[in-house]
Amino acid sequence: MLSCRSVHKVYATDRGPVDAVRGVDLEVAAGRYAALIGRSGSGKSSLMAMVGGLARPTSGTILVDGIDIWSLGDSAMARFRSRRIGYVFQFQSLLPTLRAIDNVALPALLDRSRSRGDVYPRALELLREVGLGDHHDAFPSEMSAGEQRRTVIARALINEPALLLADEPTADLDEQTEREILALLTGVNRDRSTTLVLVTHNLALAGAAEQVVHIADGAVVP
Template sequence: MTLSAQSLSKRYGAAPACAAVRDASLDVGRGDFISIVGRSGSGKSTLMAMLGALTKPTQGRLLLDGTDVWTLSESERATFRACHVGFVFQFPSLLSNLTAADNVAVPALLGRTMPAEDAYARAHELLARVGLADRAEAYPDSMSGGEQRRVAVARALINAPPLLLADEPTSDLDENTEGDINDLLVDLQRRDSFGCVLVTHDLRLAARAQRSFEMRQGALTPRELSRADAAPSRSVTPASVAPMPDVPARAPIRLGESLWRGVRIFLPAAAAILAAILLTDFGVETYQSMRLRERTARHAALQHLALNRLRGDVQSVTDLGDGRYELTTYLQNVGGEPIYVMTPQMRAFVQVASLWQEVPMTATEENATGVTEILGKQTYRYRFDARVRDFAQLLPNYMHVRFSGSMLVSPSSTPNDDVFERKDNYYVYLKPFDVTDEVVLRRMRFSGKPPVWIPMPPH
């Protein structure tokens, strides 16, 4: 297998200055060990996402044994991701409600690359190889950062991919643990001879590769491997990351709208059936319990998509006068693949004593309706009326407001059983329209004018 990146570029905005990666070329075959170093924001993760076909390049080609991966069908590309590449991400990426063994088996179960029984047998074998034989049934929360990263390494290898993409797999670990994980990766690579592209800030580790590159402002250039690199104290200092430019939102699409309506109606029924299956399956033969794990894993993967790859929050609240306000929320797809959502329903509440009093809220007409494909950032606007008397004042003179949203999320525009219902609560302090700035400033200090709204952490 040879994966050949030819002049890959990726732009996130329209301006040429928004190029995260420009003209990057790289060949990696079985047994190759390649390292990439570079400052924060230089485009390393973007390049890795393109190498794994998680993100489509704006220019250039990704060839697998001569075939352009982006000319393949979506399902063939899914097979490429499942069978040819394993990923170890920069951030903790285990599913918290699954055991270590489940987490390792998930890519095999989702990609249907082997029967569930074999997937679990291999998961246990891999956990033993990464030194976690006795932690197979542990949940991520009860594992140390280093143990979690070992599980992620085992998960990346479950489908025995000829290529491993590891994006700063140790960035958040202490030095000793980092050294252990790095040794583990180098050892596994030598023994199994898979191709490996490793992004690291550790120049000593980078120097253990056969070829090393540096990413600088999106450009990939070969580095000379000198003995100076092996000196213990050198590392690339990460700089602060530039704010992400907004990605233009896609126009709404209306595919399968009636299907979504059906899905909404049948979702509670499906949940009840799943609950019944969960209850009755206990104590059955191994095969059936494997199937149960498979379903749970699917649900967990869907939940991961809906909760971790789709960020949502309040963008702004503006005062329209007379107690009326405009709320703008956003959803941002932080992964590479499209996510489909059914228009979020939003309600607003103001706290009065210890109760939440609902206030009138309507979606504005410019909001996308029906099923919307979210690729970058999508905003939604709502108008609401917050003329409420005797509101609770957790912050002097400010109302305590809750916005509650719910929406259906799916990786597919025509979903059948792959739908997740996501609920969000956003909390803010809101300045009432009939309280003057002077009154607010009597009891609170602000550097300038008292703000109309103050975001609160989730609670």
């Protein structure tokens, strides 16, 4: 499902180039749950941004479901990212002026491959699956941090992606909510056979992963 081959990411700064990701090789089979672990600043999020089609590698190749994603044009990349990759960010990313159900439906509406009549029932179904069926008309400001993160997970699933990326999805949550969010993500992996790649600095969260990849100073370490 995911193959990274000699991936590098170099950022230009006032103090000179910074090697955020250095020659990463990574293979994650379809349907697996893989955890990328490492300290803050180790390059995990930079790698995830490249895998998710959000930041272009300086060099190297990234294949998602056999497609060299960074060889695609802008329009093709946007379509592929929308339809094949779901992303749960480490920060709150809901649009504050939209209700929960509108936030969940938005990626499918933007993709324009389905009608509103198909999208909204599916969005409501997903909100029910994450325990928020009674909060479908709530705005983000009316939801707790955990409820917002559940909504983000539902939104990430609206287009039925083959690959789900979760970048520090529990970083700002209490322990109980953290366990609940992790259970939701691993449930998606188990019940839908969706490939899950989770980034965390919390070793305890990686305990259930089938594959654990350690990142330090931008590189994979044994």
